Amino acid sequence: xxxxxxxxxxxxSPTTVSRALNGYPEVNEATRERIVAAAxxxxxxxxxxAIRLATGRxxxxxxxxxxxxxxxxxxxxxxxxIAGAGEVYSxxxxxxxxxxxxxxxxxxxxxxxxxxxxxxxxxxxxxxTFDDRIPALLDMGLPFVSHxxxxxxxxxxxxxxxxxxxxxxRATEFLLDLGxxxxxxxxxxxxxxxxxxxxxxxxxxLAARGVxxxxxxxxxxxxxxxxxxxxxxxxxxxxxxxTAFLAASMLSGMGVxxxxxxxxxxxxxxxxxxxxxxxxxxxxxxxxxxxxxxTRSSVRDAGRIAAQMLLDLIADPxxxxxxxxxxxxxxxxxxxxxAPRRG
Amino acid sequence: xxxxxxxxxxxxSPTTVSRALNGYPEVNEATRERIVAAAxxxxxxxxxxAIRLATGRxxxxxxxxxxxxxxxxxxxxxxxxIAGAGEVYSxxxxxxxxxxxxxxxxxxxxxxxxxxxxxxxxxxxxxxTFDDRIPALLDMGLPFVSHxxxxxxxxxxxxxxxxxxxxxxRATEFLLDLGxxxxxxxxxxxxxxxxxxxxxxxxxxLAARGVxxxxxxxxxxxxxxxxxxxxxxxxxxxxxxxTAFLAASMLSGMGVxxxxxxxxxxxxxxxxxxxxxxxxxxxxxxxxxxxxxxTRSSVRDAGRIAAQMLLDLIADPxxxxxxxxxxxxxxxxxxxxxAPRRG
DNA sequence: CAAGATAACCAAAGCGCTTTGAGGCAATTA
DNA sequence: TAATTGCCTCAAAGCGCTTTGGTTATCTTG
Numbered sequence: 001x002x003x004x005x006x007x008x009x010x011x012x013s014p015t016t017v018s019r020a021l022n023g024y025p026e027v028n029e030a031t032r033e034r035i036v037a038a039a040x041x042x043x044x045x046x047x048x049x050a051i052r053l054a055t056g057r058x059x060x061x062x063x064x065x066x067x068x069x070x071x072x073x074x075x076x077x078x079x080x081x082i083a084g085a086g087e088v089y090s091x092x093x094x095x096x097x098x099x100x101x102x103x104x105x106x107x108x109x110x111x112x113x114x115x116x117x118x119x120x121x122x123x124x125x126x127x128x129t130f131d132d133r134i135p136a137l138l139d140m141g142l143p144f145v146s147h148x149x150x151x152x153x154x155x156x157x158x159x160x161x162x163x164x165x166x167x168x169x170r171a172t173e174f175l176l177d178l179g180x181x182x183x184x185x186x187x188x189x190x191x192x193x194x195x196x197x198x199x200x201x202x203x204x205x206l207a208a209r210g211v212x213x214x215x216x217x218x219x220x221x222x223x224x225x226x227x228x229x230x231x232x233x234x235x236x237x238x239x240x241x242x243t244a245f246l247a248a249s250m251l252s253g254m255g256v257x258x259x260x261x262x263x264x265x266x267x268x269x270x271x272x273x274x275x276x277x278x279x280x281x282x283x284x285x286x287x288x289x290x291x292x293x294x295t296r297s298s299v300r301d302a303g304r305i306a307a308q309m310l311l312d313l314i315a316d317p318x319x320x321x322x323x324x325x326x327x328x329x330x331x332x333x334x335x336x337x338x339a340p341r342r343g
Numbered sequence: 344x345x346x347x348x349x350x351x352x353x354x355x356s357p358t359t360v361s362r363a364l365n366g367y368p369e370v371n372e373a374t375r376e377r378i379v380a381a382a383x384x385x386x387x388x389x390x391x392x393a394i395r396l397a398t399g400r401x402x403x404x405x406x407x408x409x410x411x412x413x414x415x416x417x418x419x420x421x422x423x424x425i426a427g428a429g430e431v432y433s434x435x436x437x438x439x440x441x442x443x444x445x446x447x448x449x450x451x452x453x454x455x456x457x458x459x460x461x462x463x464x465x466x467x468x469x470x471x472t473f474d475d476r477i478p479a480l481l482d483m484g485l486p487f488v489s490h491x492x493x494x495x496x497x498x499x500x501x502x503x504x505x506x507x508x509x510x511x512x513r514a515t516e517f518l519l520d521l522g523x524x525x526x527x528x529x530x531x532x533x534x535x536x537x538x539x540x541x542x543x544x545x546x547x548x549l550a551a552r553g554v555x556x557x558x559x560x561x562x563x564x565x566x567x568x569x570x571x572x573x574x575x576x577x578x579x580x581x582x583x584x585x586t587a588f589l590a591a592s593m594l595s596g597m598g599v600x601x602x603x604x605x606x607x608x609x610x611x612x613x614x615x616x617x618x619x620x621x622x623x624x625x626x627x628x629x630x631x632x633x634x635x636x637x638t639r640s641s642v643r644d645a646g647r648i649a650a651q652m653l654l655d656l657i658a659d660p661x662x663x664x665x666x667x668x669x670x671x672x673x674x675x676x677x678x679x680x681x682a683p684r685r686g
Numbered sequence: 687c688a689a690g691a692t693a694a695c696c697a698a699a700g701c702g703c704t705t706t707g708a709g710g711c712a713a714t715t716a
Numbered sequence: 717t718a719a720t721t722g723c724c725t726c727a728a729a730g731c732g733c734t735t736t737g738g739t740t741a742t743c744t745t746g
Contacts, residue, residue, distance in 0.1 A: 052701095074625060090444060251625065374724080
């Protein structure tokens with residue numbers, strides 16, 4: 001059932017039927033109702049391909065799922081971010097186009113999506129320092145929103161980000177207030193911009209209290225359970241072990257916890273742990289009472305916000321850039337406590 | 344730069360340019376080369392919207408990301424499956440359309456995608472017993488491949504699945520061979536078809552050896568760390584605790600491990616654990632030497648296979664259904680050992 | 687009551703491709 | 717030489733919508 005057939009059945013022109021269904025004013029209300037009823041009855045849905053060609057809009061936004069060519073790691077954040085963004089797209093009649101490409105082909109893919117007219121805009125993930133995707137996208141004039149900022153890029157662009165520096169600053173202060181001075185950092189890979197900012201927050205808090213930073217208790221790696229476990233194990237077995245850990249994710253925090261408990265220590269009593277909790281739906285930090293003390297910011301919400309921003313930008317490209325810095329909550333769980341007295 | 348402009352620049356008709364670029368034979372090789380060179384030089388990419396309208400094909404496949412209305416859990420399997428499938432789409436010039444919808448609106452979404460002509464086929468995930476999506480899709484004539492089979496559906500349809508029954512049967516036998524008779528099952532939610540099959544495998548293996556099944560050591564819940572921890576804790580604290588666990592995922596296995604170690608027991612010596620390892624990229628079962636003994640099947644590979652199947656089906660809808668049952672490997676890690684002597 | 691305004695509808699062009707059905711031309715055959 | 721055959725190339729139709737620029741009644745208004 002297409003527009004032509006439907007209009008013939010109704011004895012009207014395609015023009016009128018189209019206008020009626022799209023809510024244009026110059027249609028008699030009685031006629032409109034008749035048309036809407038017939039459309040529903042015949043289960044008519046306008047052909048998306050034709051709409052796209054006729055309007056020149058793709059009614060779709062692109063997300064690139066970058067598959068790291070070297071380590072093959074898929075970003076665990078991705079699924080929840082997508083879930084949030086996708087909700088917004090659905091509500092606004094947009095489709096989400098997902099391209100899975102090797103991370104070194106990412107820029108070419110943006111260019112391709114743009115020149116084929118497959119999308120009206122894109123969202124970029126996993127931002128690195130001096131991320132060259134941002135100037136490239138600005139240059140090609142494809143509307144975009146970045147999930148995370150890129151230090152070193154001067155031009156204005158739209159982004160959604162968590163105040164990572166502040167989150168880790170507060171977490172570190174919280175531990176310092178509890179009397180900890182030997183605080184370890186189990187960070188993500190530090191070519192990611194957010195990881196740099198977190199480290200900065202950590203270092204700033206230490207410096208403000210005159211506590212020296214020790215590279216021996218600062219690790220940086222993929223945010224996996226195993227990597228968290230290894231880093232924490234190494235540090236706990238070394239002389240002068242940390243009494244507290246700052247972990248970059250739920251998974252690395254779980255690894256840290258395992259290292260602690262595996263040594264017969266009790267988390268929250270002997271060793272404190274604070275994680276960054278993205279509120280991933282399948283990695284809940286307890287139900288009700290949180291297990292880990294955490295700085296918390298929902299990545300799903302970030303997805304919703306970024307998607308809405310992008311749709312605004314597409315609707316009116318003259319819109320000034322929007323930037324949204326989310327503050328992470330500091331929530332108190334069972335994994336932190338006063339620093340143990342020196343024995 | 345569009346086809347018309349390009350053909351004018353070349354002094355040829357759009358027809359010839361189109362045929363040349365699409366590899367039709369009736370074009371002089373010299374002309375073709377000239378055209379291809381010009382296309383590259385002017386960075387010409389045919390407009391996807393126009394191609395879609397003209398050919399009547401969407402050149403896109405749909406994936407539905409079902410967001411459970413009640414528990415809001417996002418399937419952790421999803422990201423890796425998508426990564427695998429997406430590779431195949433990219434290689435074949437297909438786009439992947441992701442719809443995020445409440446799980447009770449899933450069928451309506453398939454119908455919508457089909458009638459708008461937005462996709463040429465879909466892949467369905469998280470199959471339930473008697474899953475009504477399958478007859479619905481067969482009925483509406485939209486090509487699809489199912490990731491997982493649905494017990495109770497008689498009509499033939501294309502699927503990719505892991506031999507879940509066999510995997511859990513073998514794992515159970517392996518534990519029985521090690522002398523365990525008190526084997527707990529920490530299963531996924533049992534309205535999922537794969538969970539039922541796994542339980543069947545477990546029960547069949549027990550029955551074959553004349554070992555009675557005990558509901559007290561069979562749990563079923565979301566496959567999260569916390570849920571695994573709770574189930575294992577409860578069972579370990581009860582009288583006559585299990586000496587071995589069969590866990591449905593890496594995450595629940597991690598929860599089981601925590602419960603074991605939290606009780607001062609050693610995994611692999613005091614209590615054995617076997618997990619089902621989907622080889623999720625951010626939940627690696629060790630690097631090199633596996634931590635957990637596991638039945639292993641890559642969900643990313645399953646994504647690749649399912650995608651290729653779907654593209655075959657789209658290319659020739661008269662194709663007979665394809666069905667592919669993957670066998671899970673049983674890999675030996677450090678989490679299993681002989682049953683401890685009764686003390 | 688004529689002229690302008692308004693309401694309701696429509697024919698046709700156009701979006702940028704693919705594809706059908708025809709040529710035109712040189713080479714081959716009778 | 718005329719007819720036939722391939723080889724290239726092209727004009728034009730068509731995909732299913734939206735949108736422009738009318739047109740025809742019906743109302744107002746001076």
